[in-house]
Amino acid sequence: MANSSAPGSGRRKSSSSPTLADVAAHAGVSPATVSRVLAGNYPVSRSANQRVQRSIRELNYSANTHARALAGVQTKTIAFILADVRGQSFADAAHGVEQEASRRGWLSLIGTTQGDSERELALVRLMREQRAGAVILIGGVTNEAVDYRAKMTDLARSLHSAGSLLVLCGRPPLGDDVPSAVIEYDNEQGAYAMTSHLLSQGHRRTLFIAGPERQSTSMQRLAGHRRALHDFGVPDAPELVEHGVFTRASGYQLTKNRLAAGQDFTAVFAATDVVAAGVYAAAAEFDLRVPEDLSVVGYDDVELAQDLRPRLTSVHVPYEELGRAAANIALDSQHQQPNWTGAHRLFTTHVVVRNSVTRRD
Amino acid sequence: MANSSAPGSGRRKSSSSPTLADVAAHAGVSPATVSRVLAGNYPVSRSANQRVQRSIRELNYSANTHARALAGVQTKTIAFILADVRGQSFADAAHGVEQEASRRGWLSLIGTTQGDSERELALVRLMREQRAGAVILIGGVTNEAVDYRAKMTDLARSLHSAGSLLVLCGRPPLGDDVPSAVIEYDNEQGAYAMTSHLLSQGHRRTLFIAGPERQSTSMQRLAGHRRALHDFGVPDAPELVEHGVFTRASGYQLTKNRLAAGQDFTAVFAATDVVAAGVYAAAAEFDLRVPEDLSVVGYDDVELAQDLRPRLTSVHVPYEELGRAAANIALDSQHQQPNWTGAHRLFTTHVVVRNSVTRRD
DNA sequence: CTTCGTGTAGAAAACGTTAACTATGCTGCC
DNA sequence: GGCAGCATAGTTAACGTTTTCTACACGAAG
Numbered sequence A, B: 001m002a003n004s005s006a007p008g009s010g011r012r013k014s015s016s017s018p019t020l021a022d023v024a025a026h027a028g029v030s031p032a033t034v035s036r037v038l039a040g041n042y043p044v045s046r047s048a049n050q051r052v053q054r055s056i057r058e059l060n061y062s063a064n065t066h067a068r069a070l071a072g073v074q075t076k077t078i079a080f081i082l083a084d085v086r087g088q089s090f091a092d093a094a095h096g097v098e099q100e101a102s103r104r105g106w107l108s109l110i111g112t113t114q115g116d117s118e119r120e121l122a123l124v125r126l127m128r129e130q131r132a133g134a135v136i137l138i139g140g141v142t143n144e145a146v147d148y149r150a151k152m153t154d155l156a157r158s159l160h161s162a163g164s165l166l167v168l169c170g171r172p173p174l175g176d177d178v179p180s181a182v183i184e185y186d187n188e189q190g191a192y193a194m195t196s197h198l199l200s201q202g203h204r205r206t207l208f209i210a211g212p213e214r215q216s217t218s219m220q221r222l223a224g225h226r227r228a229l230h231d232f233g234v235p236d237a238p239e240l241v242e243h244g245v246f247t248r249a250s251g252y253q254l255t256k257n258r259l260a261a262g263q264d265f266t267a268v269f270a271a272t273d274v275v276a277a278g279v280y281a282a283a284a285e286f287d288l289r290v291p292e293d294l295s296v297v298g299y300d301d302v303e304l305a306q307d308l309r310p311r312l313t314s315v316h317v318p319y320e321e322l323g324r325a326a327a328n329i330a331l332d333s334q335h336q337q338p339n340w341t342g343a344h345r346l347f348t349t350h351v352v353v354r355n356s357v358t359r360r361d
Numbered sequence C: 001c002t003t004c005g006t007g008t009a010g011a012a013a014a015c016g017t018t019a020a021c022t023a024t025g026c027t028g029c030c
Numbered sequence D: 001g002g003c004a005g006c007a008t009a010g011t012t013a014a015c016g017t018t019t020t021c022t023a024c025a026c027g028a029a030g
Helices: A020-027 A031-039 A046-059 A065-070 A088-103 A117-129 A148-161 A187-200 A216-231 A248-260 A273-285 A319-335 B020-027 B031-039 B046-059 B065-070 B088-103 B117-129 B148-161 B187-200 B216-231 B248-260 B273-285 B319-335
Strands: A077-082 A107-112 A134-138 A166-169 A180-185 A206-210 A241-243 A267-270 A295-297 A314-316 A344-347 A350-352 B077-082 B107-112 B134-138 B166-169 B180-185 B206-210 B241-243 B267-270 B295-297 B314-316 B344-347 B350-352
Touching: A020 A031, A020 A046, A031 A046, A065 B065, A077 A088, A077 A117, A077 A319, A088 A107, A088 A134, A088 A319, A088 B107, A107 A117, A107 B088, A117 A134, A117 A148, A134 A319, A148 A166, A166 A319, A180 A319, A187 A216, A187 A267, A187 A295, A187 A314, A187 A350, A206 A216, A206 A248, A248 A273, A267 A273, A273 A295, A319 A344, B020 B031, B020 B046, B031 B046, B077 B088, B077 B117, B077 B319, B088 B107, B088 B134, B088 B319, B107 B117, B117 B134, B117 B148, B134 B319, B148 B166, B166 B319, B180 B319, B187 B216, B187 B267, B187 B295, B187 B314, B187 B350, B206 B216, B206 B248, B248 B273, B267 B273, B273 B295, B319 B344
Parallel strands: A077 A107, A077 A134, A134 A166, A166 A180, A180 A344, A206 A241, A206 A267, A267 A295, B077 B107, B077 B134, B134 B166, B166 B180, B180 B344, B206 B241, B206 B267, B267 B295
Antiparallel strands: A107 B107, A314 A350, B314 B350
């Protein structure tokens, strides 16, 4: 009764969770014992163990992750950052990461950038402050911020020196001396193959609907397209390249504009399947049949490609596998040497031929 | 020189991040001053400020979120849990949450359950341990775990008493006395409206492809369908209800089986647009034209509905808005009274008529 | 009957912040 | 000239864990 804080008089923290100390008091043991029961890495007598277990249940105790992290326990949190969850390809990759992470008992933090590179940098910083075990960047870079590259390099180093790792998934490496892992798939090669396919079918004038001008994925696919044109001896036609964003609406609008302007092309290469869906919609509006009047191809080979009519010829990218690979590299890096230099893995892509292209002479 | 740890001799933590104390030492000030520079809530002299800023930059310091959280600073982390990121409707809702959260400066944690209710419980527990400001559950419940309801109720209470909040988005409430917020949309009503539409077009025999038997969304939609049949005086035909999962493959397989068995129906009501895509695929395989030979309708009205040919008649659900609403309620609850009882909001749905249904007599 | 393990328990020092106190020069005023 | 008031700065006690390190019985062995 000499205790200064009389029960019920002035409970100072009414709505806060019970702490380990509360459990200890309730069970009549020391905090250390409770911690040991929880961790199970030290002998505790049967009776003490039972009392603690009971107290935990009765008080509805749950350990404070932050305190635990501070005391030096690995948090097992992996972060991934992408432009937008709604994109099917991103979602597939995200699923791969999440799947693999949770299989290995890790928690996933997610952040989205809407393609803003400033926001991307801010998110990586935030994840570093969260002491995430790894940070995975999914999807192409939109290289707008002035110091983007330098800043991201700094962050990669900073993460690495804190025992974490930056994983670039589906985007170009930062440089040889930057400690980060890279999981890529071949955008240039895939586009090259696809354009070759179109050319072999006799299409000499193909409208290429790219993504944003400064977006790596977009530029790589465009580069592959151009290289194929060049190799087949087709002159470069700048008026046959259009830049937009990776959405259905963008594909629709751009195609519509071109068709309205009466420009002459026999095929459209959309930088993405959803963009191709927009192309279909625009073609339908002008009473053009695909592929008889207009051939259309896409990139990504998401489920949608099979639901479009005619079914869309596209470049297959193993997004989910990409995500899984990224997660695995990230998680394996936990046991990495401090002077580790970086992993690099390149996935291949291939053309899936369906019914959206016809021969043209 | 009397100092026991000679510099450079045995740096005990070579690869760890610099701490606030390191910055303080580097700048020649006390830790408190550094903290104050960071927080900016206390006067600091110009010179000290500048030195600290410089040290932070030079050491590449980043504050430890865990220590900060432990010291009582709100972490501003919101968690959301869904079955699978790949589902377009979930992704839309998730996007709504993420968008609103980041707009208000919050970080999002994401977890996926693959429809496993045990895993869902485990994730909510985990998020509670992370001291998330709110936990949003998106999508229907699959009520399999024995004590699911009781356990989730406990968790809701536990979260609430820790100043957090459980938000149920697109799933039924747990009970009146459970402190949680509920954001629903009317599955039953939407299905009722859609079946009424089919009936008004003369379809008396409609195959209903539901989701899992114990899944709330699935059951609500089925209930609406049944009520409409009843109200129109169409006898209940159990053989016209099929249970699967919410995927394209499931819709395809089930429809194919039914068509192969030669069963007689003039329309298919798929519980989800992606399931409807599978129905389309199966119909095509049997050379059935939609809608001339078979009418098909879906639910969710995701982008895909417009890309299917013929365009799919579906029930529109404002998923993104749902997500935004959930996030807002969750974030507003931060300033809630302790004896707060719960919010409830119901979004309405409506039929979007396209070209996948024809009149039948 | 001392002495040494062995099994179990507690005390206390981290971990990296924040915030409530103190402490110290100043400035200006009576 | 002493002192209130102010602008800064530093000290230190939390926050809730984990993890040494120490302590204490209790048998067994010498």
